[in-house]
Amino acid sequence: MNLKAVFSSALMSILEEKTMTVDEVEKLIESPKYENHGDLAFPCFILAKQLRKTPQQIAIELAEKLNDSLVEKAEAVGPYMNVFFNKKEVSKHLLQKICHEQDNYGARLASNRGKVVIDFSSPNIAKPFSMGHLRSTVIGHSLAKIAEKNGYTAIKINHLGDWGTQFGKLITAYKHWGNELEVKENTIPTLLKLYIQFHAEAENNPSLEEEGRTWFQRLEGGDTEALSLWNWFKNESLKEFEKVYKMLGVSFDAVQGESFYNGAPMEEIVKELEDRLLLKESDGARVVKMGEELPPCLIQKTDGTTLYATRDLAAAIYRKNQYNFVKCLYVVGGEQQLHFQQVFHVLSKMGHDWEKDLVHVPFGLILKDGKKMSTRKGKIVLLEEVLDGAIKKAKENIMKKNPNLQGVDEVAREVGVGAVIFHDLKNERMGNVEFNLDQMLTFEGETGPYVQYTIARGNTILEKEASSFGEISGLGDEVSWQIMKLLEQFPREVVRAYETYEPSVIAKYTVRLAQAFNSYYGKVRILSDDSEQESRLALTYAVTTVLKEGLRLLGIQSPEKM
Template sequence: MKTMIAQLLHDTLDHAIDQATIEQLLEKPKHDELGDIAFPCFILAKQLRQSPVHIAKDLAEKLQDVRIKEVVANGPYVNFFLQPLPIANTIIPAIVSEGAAYATAPKNGKKVVVDYSSPNIAKPFSMGHLRSTVIGQAISNIAEKMGYEAVRINHLGDWGTQFGKLIVAYRLWGNPEAIRQQPIQELLKIYVKFHEEAEKDATLDEQARQAFKALEDGDAQALGLWKEFREASLLEFNEIYELLGVHFNSTNGEAFYNDKMDRVVEELEAKKLLTSSEGAQVVDLGETLPPCLIKKKDGATLYATRDLAAAIYRLENYAPEKLFYVVGGEQTLHFKQWFQVLDKLGYDASKFAHIPFGMMLKDGKKMSTRKGKIVLLANVLNETMEAAKQTILEKNPTLKNSDVVAKQVGIGAVLFNDLKNDRLNDIEFSIEQMLTFEGETGPYVQYTNARIHTLLEKADFKAHTTPLQAIDDTLWPLIKVLETFEATIARAYTQADPSQIAKFSLQLSRTINKFYGQQKVLTQDDTQQDRLTVLYAASIILEQCLNLLGIEAPAHM
């Protein structure tokens, strides 16, 4: 609708302002009685040397189109009242005929790399890891909807000084039999114990540094322990990913780049970018940022060195248009530093984007693996699935495949609770809030869709793409929401913000349920087929929204 009006204004104004700018300026009036779309004329005042009020009045008299019912000047605004039926017949038949493919851009032959999840080996997969995982998965899905090939990368934290700590902890307190039985739980236990003891014994940290240096130098015993920790962790991680429906094209972690960092150092030296600072090797970034550490004084590498090696590898192997790093906001400085180093090396740093997000909080505080204050994601998923099953048994005891639906609802509740939030906001962990079937939740959206399926089955509905006959005032708000779906996908991709999709699904669900309150759907009159067709189209879009967020859409609940 906005594109149509922007083109009309562009032509009427004799191209005095470009169409893209007009489309960006178009807005929704505060109240429905003021119109469907409004254009503010302030931007034209200087160019046309007239007041915005006069310009609005002049435009309102000139503008006309079969898709527009009325154009009204309201002060400095031009307000458009659209013809519901022509608009509906450009949208609904297309949704019905294309189904899940509706609003899917043709493949453009371009790739985007999405780096997400990236848990640390030998640590449990906690609720703190959820955000990167589900945001990255949704961004990948949205990118594919926009026509890109998404290369999904799980850059595992399988290297670094924490492994020196874990090796020392294992040698001092490790119980091989207990670790074989419950690898992650036991490794976490001794990791937490290391930090407790290190506060009393400062020599432990030095032992850990030496242990990690031995690991880097290829010590057989250290490497053997590291491989055991990695394999045990991956088994547990993959169980979580399977539950979440998350998949990757690559699980190359930090260790993969051990033999690729010398090249980075050599390139930095060749461009005379390395300087010495207290024995360490750094890249000076001027007054705006602290120096970027490349090598410690003992020769050990740092995260920046590894990230630079990974970035160059991905540029050369995938030739992507864009590379997204879905990593918490607390790492913003780190990314700014090595992005700038990448730029100094002559690589196209504009291709790289850090996608920060807020923290997952428990009782208002950050979850910490080091202090053992974590909530295990596996426990949460099991609890939400069980709670969803109990609710389903109470509300619909005869439901077939109740275990499958409980899984879809329970996991969907966890994912939606994260993705409905603005990415940068912190989230307070609460199972109770996730699972309610009312309000801004995944189960609410899923139930709204399932209710449509029930209505369609009762009416023995058969989909068709013939033009609709009538759109009354109760259906028109639903048409207007559906019309914005394609623009919402584009905005979610541009802003790397899946919450745009989640919020749209909530808006659509609320509009559907408001429609039920105003209009009885099954009335066996001449317009029942039109109502059912619009609801069928709404169901297609709701399911698309959920799928883009990585959430399943049960047909019955």
């Protein structure tokens, strides 16, 4: 049920001259500033010129003519025509719909709308999976679920940072100072230590830099020893990453790092750019000129090795050929904005008109004490340690509130991990996020545990009074009406979250709905034995269903009890 659509259809049926479509009318409908002015309002200014009447007169005439079974009354408020819906009828229809559709409520009716490729997470191998990788991982994972809810097929790709000059440096460091047993026993910390040592030693020994470049040239050329070491580093890193992905509940359809495009795909990119006369020499390197608006895009270094841009060009073409996507999203930090502008512009110059379907989805930073987290100088917070700490703290909080809870370890895992994810996703993605574990895990306020606890509370009510919701008569009170209006909005919020690539739309919605239900719980005796009990139970079921689905779209699980 879409109350805006109901209102716009009713309006269209009485407008004498149909110069607007139902959709155009619907977009103009807004919520009145004051609740006592009605549920929805239509501004009549746009009709004044066409009807040659004042907006106030139009509002009066429309209010007199409007007639719909779901509208209780219509009235003119200045230049606005406002409507009050029949609470009992609307709630009856809405609750029946949600109880029937269950977690399918809010899904777009048109499925098979095409494939959406989502490039996200993308950690660098041989480096720790830090809190800095959290944002891309959880935003991308949530967008995949939101895209599917909107009728698309999501293709989730982990574009690992597993290629480039840094691996020549790492091989050089291992050859000079590495120990096989140490790498096997403590992989990523050991490789990181070697990488840091390389840079420290190179300050006094510049020949190491040249040695690193040579090893990367050997790697790109398919040298057996270079490939063997690189594969070993990569496989050991992936084992460590998989632990974190398992904790977060994140999976991928393809793990295709930069190395996937080495060889023929990148050679074809260079050749096509040559054939189209787009490659230009610049200080020994090869670039594509961008015109005045952007700096040149570097395609090959002076030593002939490739760069991020070359590999991203190859990746984009491969993905279009492989998946024939309708959209390809790159969930990558805002600092890479220029890079993607260049890549997209080069694809356009190459004649690929689908370049318009590529979208960089940027986001802000995670801050610790107001400062950017960094792998340099030890300023790093490991994501696995954060998740372990969140689970431990969640268990402590749960044991204080419910010491006899069955399956407390699993509940603590769902609450702890969910708290970390929710804390990130409730923030608009372009904003920076301050890391604060205590704030994440509180059961009050705008947090994941607060929403999860609301679901558990609803489950407890429903457990006490099992019902099939066969006779839903609807509810006419003002307190339940606030919840009905929120429930009715959910399908539109799902659409808005996808269209803006903004999971925070869903996170903030779940908080508003949880707050409304907890207010209702405090004011109304849900299990009171009267004619409306069945409808109140249906409302409770609808709220828990929609909240669970909202959290699922964020990649968060909902414990049955807490």
